[in-house]
Amino acid sequence: MSEATTATMHPSSQSAFDIVMKNFDHAARYVEIDPGYAELIKSIDREVRVEIPTRMDNGELRVFIGYRVQHNNARGAYKGGIRYHQDVDLDEVRALAALMTLKTAVVGIPYGGGKGGVTVDPRTLSATELERMTRMFIDKIDPIIGPQEDIPAPDVNTNAQVMAWMMDEYSRRHGHTPGIVTGKPIELGGSQGRAEATGRGAVIILREAAKTYGIDLHHSTVAIQGFGNVGSYAAWTLDEMGVKIVGISDVSGAIVNSDGVNIPAAINHLKNHPTLEGFEGGERMTNEELLELECDVLIPAALGRVITVENADKIKARMIVEGANEPITGRADAILNDKGVVVLPDILANAGGVTVSYFEWVQNLQQFHWELEEVRDKLEKILVNSFQHIYEIAQKHKISLRLAAYVLAIERLEKATRLRGV
Numbered sequence: 001m002s003e004a005t006t007a008t009m010h011p012s013s014q015s016a017f018d019i020v021m022k023n024f025d026h027a028a029r030y031v032e033i034d035p036g037y038a039e040l041i042k043s044i045d046r047e048v049r050v051e052i053p054t055r056m057d058n059g060e061l062r063v064f065i066g067y068r069v070q071h072n073n074a075r076g077a078y079k080g081g082i083r084y085h086q087d088v089d090l091d092e093v094r095a096l097a098a099l100m101t102l103k104t105a106v107v108g109i110p111y112g113g114g115k116g117g118v119t120v121d122p123r124t125l126s127a128t129e130l131e132r133m134t135r136m137f138i139d140k141i142d143p144i145i146g147p148q149e150d151i152p153a154p155d156v157n158t159n160a161q162v163m164a165w166m167m168d169e170y171s172r173r174h175g176h177t178p179g180i181v182t183g184k185p186i187e188l189g190g191s192q193g194r195a196e197a198t199g200r201g202a203v204i205i206l207r208e209a210a211k212t213y214g215i216d217l218h219h220s221t222v223a224i225q226g227f228g229n230v231g232s233y234a235a236w237t238l239d240e241m242g243v244k245i246v247g248i249s250d251v252s253g254a255i256v257n258s259d260g261v262n263i264p265a266a267i268n269h270l271k272n273h274p275t276l277e278g279f280e281g282g283e284r285m286t287n288e289e290l291l292e293l294e295c296d297v298l299i300p301a302a303l304g305r306v307i308t309v310e311n312a313d314k315i316k317a318r319m320i321v322e323g324a325n326e327p328i329t330g331r332a333d334a335i336l337n338d339k340g341v342v343v344l345p346d347i348l349a350n351a352g353g354v355t356v357s358y359f360e361w362v363q364n365l366q367q368f369h370w371e372l373e374e375v376r377d378k379l380e381k382i383l384v385n386s387f388q389h390i391y392e393i394a395q396k397h398k399i400s401l402r403l404a405a406y407v408l409a410i411e412r413l414e415k416a417t418r419l420r421g422v
C-alpha cells in the first residue's frame with residue numbers, strides 16, 4: 001500500500017489503490033476476519049510492467065509502457081480488462097485489479113481479479129499501429145496469461161476488435177484459444193449480450209434499487225457521463241424502458257436537454273463521428289457541469305475519480321449508479337453519504353460486464369453458443385440476487401451499499417482462502 005501512495009497522483013490527490021484499500025479496511029470491521037487473511041487478500045499477487053516497442057506507419061519506432069496486475073486468484077483465474085489511456089499508471093491498474101477481485105466475489109462467479117493497461121492515447125494511432133501495439137503487448141504478457149490463469153477483456157478504449165487481435169496473437173503460439181479473452185466479436189466466439197452487459201447490468205441494479213428506495217424511474221430524470229460501451233448501453237436500456245435522460249456526455253463535452261435527449265439519434269451520430277461533437281440534441285455543457293446537473297439519477301460511466309471533495313457537495317442527484325470504476329473518491333463518498341445520496345457501488349453496479357464475460361468463457365470452454373435470452377435471464381438472476389444480498393447486509397449493519405458489497409466480497413474471499421490453505 002505504501003508504494004501505491006507514492007505512485008503518480010490524480011488531480012483528486014487520493015491514490016486510486018488507497019481508496020479501495022481504505023474501503024476494504026472499513027468493511028473488514030464488519031467481518032470476523034483474521035488480520036493475516038485480510039492482509040493476504042489485500043496484497044497484490046503479481047504485477048508486471050512491460051515495454052511495448054511499436055513500429056509506426058511512417059517507420060518511426062515508439063515504445064509504450066504496459067502493465068498487467070494480478071491481484072488475487074483465491075476464487076479462480078485472474079480476470080479483468082485492459083485499458084488504453086494516456087493517464088494509465090501502475091496505481092490505477094492496481095486499484096482496478098483489486099476492484100475486480102471484489103467484483104467477481106460479489107456476483108459469485110469463479111474468478112479472481114486482475115487488470116491491465118497501456119499508457120497511450122489510442123486516438124493518436126492508426127488502426128494498423130494499434131494492432132501492432134496490441135499484438136506486441138500480448139507477446140510481452142504471454143507468459144502470465146492463459147484461459148485458466150488470467151483472462152483479459154475490454155475496458156476504456158479497447159473493444160471487440162482489440163480482443164480479436166489479442167485472441168489471434170495468443171492463438172498463434174498456443175493453438176486456437178477463444179477462452180483467452182472475453183468481449184470478442186460474436187464471429188470469433190464472443191457471447192450474445194456481452195456488448196450490452198455492463199450498461200444493461202447497471203440499469204438492472206438501478207431498477208432494483210429504485211424499487212427498494214421508492215424512486216419511480218418513470219417520473220425521474222437521469223444524467224449519464226461517458227457515452228462509450230457502458231454509458232451508451234445504459235442510455236439505450238433506460239430509453240427502451242421509457243426513462244427520461246436529460247444529459248449525456250463524452251470526451252468532447254456534454255449535451256443537456258430538459259425535454260429528454262434523443263438517445264437513438266445520439267447513438268446514430270456515433271456511427272459516423274468519433275465523438276458526440278456536432279450532435280445537435282440540446283445545449284452544450286462541460287463534463288463538470290453535467291455531474292452537477294439537476295436530475296434524480298446520475299450515472300458516471302467514463303473515468304475514475306470524477307466526483308471529489310471539490311464537487312461532491314454540488315451533486316443534485318439522489319442516486320448515483322457507478323457505471324465507471326471508482327468514479328467517487330473516498331472523501332467524496334463520505335460527503336455524499338452524509339447528504340443521503342444512495343450510491344450503487346461499482347463492484348455491484350458494473351458487474352454485469354464481467355458476469356457475461358464469464359458466460360462467454362464458459363461457452364468457449366464448452367465450444368457451445370447460448371441464445372441472447374438465456375444470457376439475459378442468467379444475468380438478471382445473478383444481479384437481482386446480488387443486490388438483495390447486499391441490501392440485506394447494509395440494513396443489518398446500518399452501512400452503505402458500498403461497504404455492504406465489500407463485506408460480502410471479503411467474506412467469500414476469506415472462505416476461499418482458508419479452504420485452499422496457504
Ligand code: NAD
Pocket residue numbers: 154155156157158198225226227228229230231249250251252275287301302303304323324325350351353354
Ligand atoms: P469506452 O472507451 O467504451 O467509453 C469511454 C467513454 O468515456 C467515451 O464516451 C469517452 O469519450 C468518455 N470519456 C473519456 N474521457 C472522458 C473525460 N475526460 N470526460 C468525460 N468523458 C470521457 O469505455 P467503457 O468500456 O464504456 O468504460 C467506461 C467505464 O466503465 C470505465 O471506468 C471502465 O473501467 C468501466 N467498466 C467498463 C466495463 C466494460 O465492460 N466495458 C465493465 C465494468 C466497468
